[in-house]
Amino acid sequence: MDVVNPLRAGLTGTRFPEPCAAVIFGASGDLTRRKLVPALYTLAAERLLPPAFAIVGFARQGMTDAEFRSEMRKACDKYARHRPVDDALWASFEQGLHYVRGDYDEPAAYARLGALLERLDAEKGLAGNRIFYLSTPPSTFPVALHQLGTAGLVQRGRPKPFTRVIVEKPFGINLETARTLNRQALEVLDESQIYRIDHYLGKETVQNLMVLRFANGLFEPLWNHRYVDHVQITSAESLGIEGRGGYFEQAGILRDMVQNHLFQVLAITAMEPPVTLQADDLRDEKVKVLKALRPIPPGRFDEFVVRGQYGRGSVGGKKQVAYREEPGVAPDSNRETYVALKLHIDNWRWAGVPFYLRSAKAMPKKVTEVALVFTEAPLRLFGERFAAEHSPNVLAIRIQPDEGVSLRFGAKVPGNTLDIQPVNMEFRYGTSFGTEPPEAYERLLLDAIVGDQALFTRGDEVEASWRFIGRILDDWAARTDAPVPAYESGTWGPSEADLLLKRSGHAWRRL
Amino acid sequence: MTQPSREKLEHFTGGHEVGVDVAAIERELSALWRKASQDGHLAVSRACAWNLVFCCLEPGSHPVAKTLAEGVVAAVPSRTLIVHHQPRAEGAEVEAYVTAHCRLSPEGGKLLCAEEITIESRRTGFAHVPALLRALLVPDIPAALVCVGRPPEERALGDALTLGFDQLVVDTRHAEGPSELSRIERLWAKSRVSRLADLTWLRLSPFRLALAGMFDPPNGPEPLSRLRRIAVTCAADGLATAQLFVGWLAHALSWRRLRANSEREWEAATSAGPVEITVAPSTEPGPFGLSEVSLVTHRDERLRLKQLSAAALDIDASFAPARRIGAYAHTDAELLVAALGTRGRDRLYGQALRRALELSSDAAPRGEDEGAAEADR
Numbered sequence: 001m002d003v004v005n006p007l008r009a010g011l012t013g014t015r016f017p018e019p020c021a022a023v024i025f026g027a028s029g030d031l032t033r034r035k036l037v038p039a040l041y042t043l044a045a046e047r048l049l050p051p052a053f054a055i056v057g058f059a060r061q062g063m064t065d066a067e068f069r070s071e072m073r074k075a076c077d078k079y080a081r082h083r084p085v086d087d088a089l090w091a092s093f094e095q096g097l098h099y100v101r102g103d104y105d106e107p108a109a110y111a112r113l114g115a116l117l118e119r120l121d122a123e124k125g126l127a128g129n130r131i132f133y134l135s136t137p138p139s140t141f142p143v144a145l146h147q148l149g150t151a152g153l154v155q156r157g158r159p160k161p162f163t164r165v166i167v168e169k170p171f172g173i174n175l176e177t178a179r180t181l182n183r184q185a186l187e188v189l190d191e192s193q194i195y196r197i198d199h200y201l202g203k204e205t206v207q208n209l210m211v212l213r214f215a216n217g218l219f220e221p222l223w224n225h226r227y228v229d230h231v232q233i234t235s236a237e238s239l240g241i242e243g244r245g246g247y248f249e250q251a252g253i254l255r256d257m258v259q260n261h262l263f264q265v266l267a268i269t270a271m272e273p274p275v276t277l278q279a280d281d282l283r284d285e286k287v288k289v290l291k292a293l294r295p296i297p298p299g300r301f302d303e304f305v306v307r308g309q310y311g312r313g314s315v316g317g318k319k320q321v322a323y324r325e326e327p328g329v330a331p332d333s334n335r336e337t338y339v340a341l342k343l344h345i346d347n348w349r350w351a352g353v354p355f356y357l358r359s360a361k362a363m364p365k366k367v368t369e370v371a372l373v374f375t376e377a378p379l380r381l382f383g384e385r386f387a388a389e390h391s392p393n394v395l396a397i398r399i400q401p402d403e404g405v406s407l408r409f410g411a412k413v414p415g416n417t418l419d420i421q422p423v424n425m426e427f428r429y430g431t432s433f434g435t436e437p438p439e440a441y442e443r444l445l446l447d448a449i450v451g452d453q454a455l456f457t458r459g460d461e462v463e464a465s466w467r468f469i470g471r472i473l474d475d476w477a478a479r480t481d482a483p484v485p486a487y488e489s490g491t492w493g494p495s496e497a498d499l500l501l502k503r504s505g506h507a508w509r510r511l
Numbered sequence: 512m513t514q515p516s517r518e519k520l521e522h523f524t525g526g527h528e529v530g531v532d533v534a535a536i537e538r539e540l541s542a543l544w545r546k547a548s549q550d551g552h553l554a555v556s557r558a559c560a561w562n563l564v565f566c567c568l569e570p571g572s573h574p575v576a577k578t579l580a581e582g583v584v585a586a587v588p589s590r591t592l593i594v595h596h597q598p599r600a601e602g603a604e605v606e607a608y609v610t611a612h613c614r615l616s617p618e619g620g621k622l623l624c625a626e627e628i629t630i631e632s633r634r635t636g637f638a639h640v641p642a643l644l645r646a647l648l649v650p651d652i653p654a655a656l657v658c659v660g661r662p663p664e665e666r667a668l669g670d671a672l673t674l675g676f677d678q679l680v681v682d683t684r685h686a687e688g689p690s691e692l693s694r695i696e697r698l699w700a701k702s703r704v705s706r707l708a709d710l711t712w713l714r715l716s717p718f719r720l721a722l723a724g725m726f727d728p729p730n731g732p733e734p735l736s737r738l739r740r741i742a743v744t745c746a747a748d749g750l751a752t753a754q755l756f757v758g759w760l761a762h763a764l765s766w767r768r769l770r771a772n773s774e775r776e777w778e779a780a781t782s783a784g785p786v787e788i789t790v791a792p793s794t795e796p797g798p799f800g801l802s803e804v805s806l807v808t809h810r811d812e813r814l815r816l817k818q819l820s821a822a823a824l825d826i827d828a829s830f831a832p833a834r835r836i837g838a839y840a841h842t843d844a845e846l847l848v849a850a851l852g853t854r855g856r857d858r859l860y861g862q863a864l865r866r867a868l869e870l871s872s873d874a875a876p877r878g879e880d881e882g883a884a885e886a887d888r
Contacts, residue, residue, distance in 0.1 A: 005727050007719070007760075011723060047837050086837075088823040092835030127728065
């Protein structure tokens with residue numbers, strides 16, 4: 001926003017969002033209660049929302065404004081980062097909460113929505129700016145987008161007043177559907193109006209990965225094939241599918257986690273420094289990484305991809321049933337709850353460096369991290385005095401929980417002999433800064449309001465990741481009789497995944 | 512877990528050379544780490560992001576500094592040095608004692624968040640403080656000098672001001688009028704510190720942001736060019752806060768001159784004519800320094816910002832819908848943490864301060880561009 005207001009000049013650390021209305025489709029759902037409205041309330045409490053702002057919930061369930069406000073108050077009481085909710089502030093915030101009942105394919109509902117938005121424009125001075133958040137099943141995206149266009153609620157390519165549409169993942173279920181969805185979206189919007197959310201990009205430590213690389217002169221010279229032996233990216237969850245059998249049977253972990261979250265983390269880890277932090281410059285570099293992924297040779301997928309499915313076991317001291325025993329899951333299901341990939345990025349920076357990605361359910365603990373395992377010193381001067389047989393230097397970026405960065409190196413053990421032990425030098429966000437970072441959705445919603453797309457995925461990024469993942473899915477679909485190894489819940493996955501690394505002399509980090 | 516440990520490192524009675532064994536302070540701190548680890552048989556890690564030097568020259572400022580230090584190090588692990596000078600107290604000229612504050616880290620090992628060294632100086636003992644600070648500041652870590660209480664005269668701090676601090680922090684909340692505000696400029700000039708932060712300025716943020724927001728689109732900034740009257744309500748002893756706020760307006764709106772007709776009646780010379788500014792005391796000043804700001808223009812456009820609670824401001828304007836906005840009131844410790852971050856290098860503060868000083872009765876008239884380079888330092 002251009003600074004035409006002299007009182008804004010020199011104000012530090014603030015972005016100045018314009019007045020707008022945020023319409024949440026699927027407002028009766030879980031995401032609205034647990035994340036979206038609590039995030040918006042927190043932004044309001046931190047004075048980050050524009051003074052003129054309204055939230056309209058849109059869903060099939062019948063509800064009055066008062067009922068919606070009451071539900072959202074309960075949600076904020078439970079999930080907002082700023083608790084307890086301030087009564088005086090809430091009294092004002094809830095005046096901006098409204099509700100429209102309607103079906104996603106009901107033109108009359110969009111007409112009602114449009115009439116309400118126009119009234120709110122006049123009452124609150126919202127200037128006609130709109131953000132539409134599609135917190136609905138992916139199958140409804142095309143319908144909702146079409147109806148928004150037909151009702152004139154979005155205008156393609158018009159910068160002011162702005163209209164933006166935020167879309168939740170998954171964006172498509174394969175390359176073809178992703179392309180179709182992109183095409184349908186571009187019929188009513190242009191790319192600058194489409195915000196494909198991947199909440200991993202809103203996480204503090206994912207952004208810290210960029211800061212670590214590009215704000216320090218120390219690491220970037222080492223961040224390449226000369227010094228990095230291999231990279232491990234892990235996203236492990238301790239929980240099972242938690243009753244989402246119907247969804248998971250269709251999706252699987254490759255679609256649910258790898259195609260989006262892990263590939264975004266991979267892209268940020270491997271990308272070249274962008275020329276600026278503007279959205280497209282950043283996303284250009286991420287797309288280059290995804291386009292440089294070496295396709296897995298036909299017929300050799302088993303050398304590069306391992307999948308698994310959790311069996312019975314124990315996690316966190318509690319019994320975990322097998323995946324096939326979960327509600328909504330077929331007793332002979334072959335859907336993967338574990339996947340490990342060995343990837344190569346064919347560019348100058350990373351030629352010859354394997355990237356190992358894994359994501360899984362029912363792991364011993366929840367952890368997401370990126371680890372750069374460095375090459376060993378060219379000469380082992382200290383030979384057997386190194387306590388561990390193989391202790392390369394490791395730079396590990398812990399994304400969750402207990403976010404932070406650690407560096408492992410060898411240090412001399414105090415004493416008269418020259419013994420060397422690996423030690424960790426650690427920085428932990430929670431114990432170093434002591435302040436709570438914003439929730440990912442707070443950051444992402446604010447970015448959408450101010451029009452910053454840097455932390456949202458672009459259409460070509462989505463298609464590039466589906467292009468790679470789609471070949472794996474096609475191979476699995478062609479070999480439905482191929483066994484899916486089981487792994488005991490509470491372990492780190494099937495032994496086949498260990499072999500994936502062992503062939504190259506590598507091993508998974510113990511997390 | 513707090514592990515107090517008091518040790519007299521050197522004690523000389525009057526008439527002899529006064530010295531403090533700096534090495535003993537470091538040994539004592541190391542012993543504290545070992546004690547912390549032995550108590551629970553857990554590993555102890557050291558974290559230190561800042562050297563924080565709290566300078567307590569006023570009576571009653573020492574407990575304020577202790578509370579502030581404890582609040583800050585919860586967010587920013589630091590070595591804290593509290594310099595407590597008592598010019599008329601009996602006893603040794605310089606004494607020191609150490610304390611460590613530990614808290615549990617999520618992984619179960621204790622994390623040493625703060626080493627606190629208190630240096631008590633009495634009578635002429637302050638002369639030894641700069642050298643002690645030089646020895647005790649942790650190398651390679653930035654250092655901040657926090658003046659607790661009203662802004663001191665720069666001569667009171669002596670050579671302590673020129674130790675190469677990275678950040679100077681003051682709080683002009685209770686500054687007694689314009690003359691004490693002008694001490695800030697002198698402190699800043701002598702210290703040659705590149706970053707100056709005033710907790711009062713940070714405390715004013717909600718009012719400044721709320722006011723600025725009223726002149727964003729679609730309202731627009733035009734009413735600002737035809738202001739006629741401004742009324743500011745602040746704490747009875749909060750004149751400095753009102754000054755800073757008006758100084759900010761003067762800079763942002765390019766007013767030609769500020770002048771104090773009396774202690775609470777000021778006037779701004781603007782291109783559209785004079786603007787009357789009145790400052791009224793409030794019985795309930797609230798957490799932001801100001802409790803209410805009202806503006807009236809030559810076209811009788813009106814705007815009022817009023818503090819409603821510790822978390823909300825009410826805004827009434829004749830040219831925009833009434834609204835209530837979040838205005839989270841921060842503790843002094845939280846403000847200090849912010850001052851140690853990016854908000855501690857706000858150039859706007861220097862510019863607002865310079866204009867605010869025009870309200871000082873002993874200030875010479877300033878031109879619009881005069882001293883701009885210094886304000887931008």
